[in-house]
Every structure is written in structure tokens, then in C-alpha cells.
Amino acid sequence: MSLDINKVVIKTSLTSCFGNHFKEVEGASAFIDELAEDAEEISLAQGEYVFKEKDVPEYIYIPESGSLMLERSTASGSRQVFAFLFTGNLAGLSENVSYSFSAKALTNCVVIRISRQLMQDIFDKYPAVAKRYHDVTGHILSLILDQLFIMGQKSAHQRLGHFLLDMEHRLGRGTHKFFLPMSRQDIADYLGMSLETASRGFSKLKKDGLITIESNYQITVLDKEKLKVYAD
Amino acid sequence: MSLDINKVVIKTSLTSCFGNHFKEVEGASAFIDELAEDAEEISLAQGEYVFKEKDVPEYIYIPESGSLMLERSTASGSRQVFAFLFTGNLAGLSENVSYSFSAKALTNCVVIRISRQLMQDIFDKYPAVAKRYHDVTGHILSLILDQLFIMGQKSAHQRLGHFLLDMEHRLGRGTHKFFLPMSRQDIADYLGMSLETASRGFSKLKKDGLITIESNYQITVLDKEKLKVYAD
């Protein structure tokens, strides 16, 4: 009984990752069902790592509840955050011999884990799905190119504006209010700026009336159109 | 006769793209042979576009001679260069419904063009190869993540250092001397800095004795080890 409910939750998560790409593809639904059978749930405490740089990629991971962060750190102490992952997002898909980043739990979370080998085997049964698998990677690539564009062409304030629009879209669930699961330092490391610059960006947006900051992590976008202009 | 020679050149280019990823994979050699049969060569003058943003991706492209640049421009006139492509590099692999960037010829060049649909059909004959296809995309993704790391964590001077090390590696053919096919503006747009900052970076490296600038585009790395330190 409890297992059945779990499988439903897992299928929902899988559909949110793959569903869009495999829509109207023959066998997509059956493929997701089989994948869900092989999925395991693992629990992580805030700050724990799902995997680390240089680990051999054996699984793909999908947060079912809670948030992850993909990051790369150097010996000298600097860190680049590549992405924030929320419910239904995907990690570990296109890695080859080893991960080139670590995945860290931003909050306590439950993560779905699926063996890449098993997924490969299931693909053999659903060739139409396998052919479209590539689209998923292509989508991730295009998201990273967007980020690279923003990093190269936008000022610190603009980058923060883009970030908040993205968070509103992904966390707002149709409203303009959302709770950020990451610290100012995490945001700064994602956007390539200092913690202080990130903080000043929040303060300026608040002063200009584009957002409110209910608590450090609870944000409301008051004027989305102005924020879009601000970000460009 | 002339055709045969062309096919040899094409196979060499294809092997340099795919060979590393498909090494020791069953049917890899036959796959590349079939691919080469379907390859067309197209000639482009400097400044022409191979494809443009929002075009439907029908082909993959591999420069056989000359260089390409992948870029995205905005209405407001800013531009991000995502990558420079030289002989044997690959473009257009993981695009889905449309390209998210344009490919522009940096020099006069001959580009190999292969239909994605035909490649898909050939994959059906070589399932072992098809399974590893994904590795190629994964490799591209990891290169872009490296670039994102550099953009987020390094200063303008360090980014230029990284760029020159990359160019030496890719264009130097074992020596420390190479000819850059792109302008200072192209480099600046790739590294997310102004033309003047890029130029000052070159001048400083020259003054510090890490490189010589024979002409604007002809560079020699004098001290690679120092340059590596400079870039970190």
C-alpha cells in the first residue's frame, strides 16, 4: 500500500523529467513505468553529498522532495555552483567516466536514484524512447548555454534579476511568492559574484519596490515586468 | 579519384570527432565509413553563416579546413561567443527543435555536413555505436561547464590566460606557436570582457615575457608553466 503510493510519486517525478521530451513517443508511458520499478529512494540530510566530483557515475538522481545544488570547488577555496535542482529536476544524466561536479543537499531531501545500466537495458525495449533520450541532454545543454550567456554579458545586478525570475518561475507555483532554499553565498557562487554584491542586489531590488523580502529566504516579486527590464 | 581522396579526408575528420568516444566499440569503423558516404562538403566565405539561431537543425557540421565560431547575439548589440571550432570539431549535435546559437565562418572554410536523419538511420544498423553516441554530447557539456567555471571564478586576465593555453593546445600542433583565426573582439566576446581589456591582457603577457606577439594573430607561448600559474 505504502509502496504503491511511493511508485505514484516516483512516476510523477519521472514524468516531470522525461514526460515533456517523450510526449507522444511510442512506449513512453510503459518506459516510465518500468523505470519507476527500478527506482530507489534515498534520504539525505542538509549538507550531505549525493555524489562527488570524480565519482564514477552509476546512477541518475531526481529530487522528490527538497533541493540539490551542483557545484565544483577548487583547492584554493573558490566554488562555482552550476545549478540548483528542485523536485522533478534531473542530475547525472550525461556524465561519462566521472562526474565533473558534486551534488550537495541544500535541504533535507528524498532523492530518487535509478541505475544508468538498468535504464540502458530498459531503453533496449523501447527504441522509440531511446532515440529521444538525446533530447533531454540537449535541453540541459541549452540551459547551461543560457547561463553562460548571462555570465558573459550581464552585470551583477542583472544576473541577480535573472536568477530571481528563474526562481519565481520554478518555485512560485503560479504565484509570485517563493521560498529560496539556498544561502546568499550559494547564490553568489552561482552568479559569479561576492556574497556582499548579491546581498546589495537584494537590497536594491527591495528599495526600488520590485520585490519584498519577508524573511531572508521568503521573497515576493512585486513587479515582474519591471524585473524583466531590470534584468536586461 | 578526387572523390576517393575527399572521402579519406572526411573519414579523418569524422574519426577525430567520434573516434575517441567510439574507440573499441563494435562497428565503429563501419559506422564512420557509412557516415562518410553521406557526408557533403560545403564551402563558406569568411563571415558567412553555416546556420543561424532558430534555424531547424537538420545537419551536423564539422570544419574540414578553416574555423567556425558559435555565437548568440541580442537586439541590443551584445554578443556571447560560445565556442571556436577548428578542424575536426563538431557543431549542431545536441540541438532539438531549433539552434540556440549561430555558426559563423571565421575564415574561408570547407565544412562537412551530415544529415541528422541519415545519421539516425545509420545508428539503427550499429546499436553498439548508438549507445555511445551520448558520450559525445556529454563531452561537449563538460567543456561548457569548464567554461562556465572559468567565467564565474576567474578574473579577466586569468580568463585570457586559460584561453591562450587552450589555443596553444588546439592550434599549436605540438609546438608553442599558433595563428589565431579570430579578432580581439571575438576573443573579448568569448571571455565576457571588453575589447580593450582583452588587448591589455595580451600586452601584459607580452611585457611579462610569457608570450610573444609576432603579428596580431601570430602568438608564441614562451613559458607555459608560468602561463598556467598566471591563469590560476
Added chain:
DNA sequence: CTATACACTTGATTATTATCAATGCGCCTT
């Protein structure tokens, strides 16, 4: 209820980078 710790904010100063403005250099044309 107070002390403490931690994260965030704000202020002052410095460093980096962009912008504006000449100037220089090679190349092509005449």
C-alpha cells in the same frame, strides 16, 4: 530571558574592468 552563533546587511575603501578618446600600425588603393 539572556547569551551566543550565524547569516545577512551596510559602509568605507580598494581593485578591477568598462568606457571614451586618441594614437599607432599594417594593408590596400590610388
Added chain:
DNA sequence: AAGGCGCATTGATAATAATCAAGTGTATAG
């Protein structure tokens, strides 16, 4: 050879962002 054109360099100044240094909550433990 002179002029002009397209890039690159260099200089001066302004804008942006990092760093250093206090403060300000806010939550938690005692």
C-alpha cells in the same frame, strides 16, 4: 609614396564589483 581604412593598442576617467570591517537581526541553547 600618400591617403584612407580596419583593427589593435594605449591612456585617462568613470563605473562596477571585491574586499575589509562593522553592525543588525534572528534563531537557538542555556
